[in-house]
Amino acid sequence: MELSTYEIKKRQHEKELKSFKNKLGPNTVWFNSLVETKQFDILFLWKKLKKSNKLTKPEWTEKLKRVPIDPNRPWGRTTLKKVKILKHPPSLKHFIKKMMSYRRFQPKIQNIRNTTITLLLNEEK
Numbered sequence: 001m002e003l004s005t006y007e008i009k010k011r012q013h014e015k016e017l018k019s020f021k022n023k024l025g026p027n028t029v030w031f032n033s034l035v036e037t038k039q040f041d042i043l044f045l046w047k048k049l050k051k052s053n054k055l056t057k058p059e060w061t062e063k064l065k066r067v068p069i070d071p072n073r074p075w076g077r078t079t080l081k082k083v084k085i086l087k088h089p090p091s092l093k094h095f096i097k098k099m100m101s102y103r104r105f106q107p108k109i110q111n112i113r114n115t116t117i118t119l120l121l122n123e124e125k
Contacts, residue, residue, distance in 0.1 A: 050090050
């Protein structure tokens with residue numbers, strides 16, 4: 001019996017999620033306490049970031065930024081100015097820290113407790 005493309009993709013994403021969980025290190029409790037859809041959201045955001053940012057070393061780039069005309073009135077009129085910014089290659093550590101700060105990816109405390117307990121019980125075996 002041949003698998004459908006839907007089933008093949010589903011299994012592929014589950015494997016990717018499992019390998020992503022293994023890379024998290026000390027943040028596994030936070031990640032496992034999230035709902036599965038949120039876990040997949042983070043996985044796909046990471047994949048998207050890696051695909052869009054192909055840098056291998058830090059690089060200076062110019063970016064347009066709104067700067068106030070009068071520094072005494074930052075709420076007043078602004079102009080666009082080019083500013084040099086240092087862009088870094090994608091880092092899983094910094095990406096996870098950023099995701100943890102988003103309110104969208106804040107798990108319930110009860111889920112964190114349950115996940116911690118299950119991880120501790122699995123380590124004892």
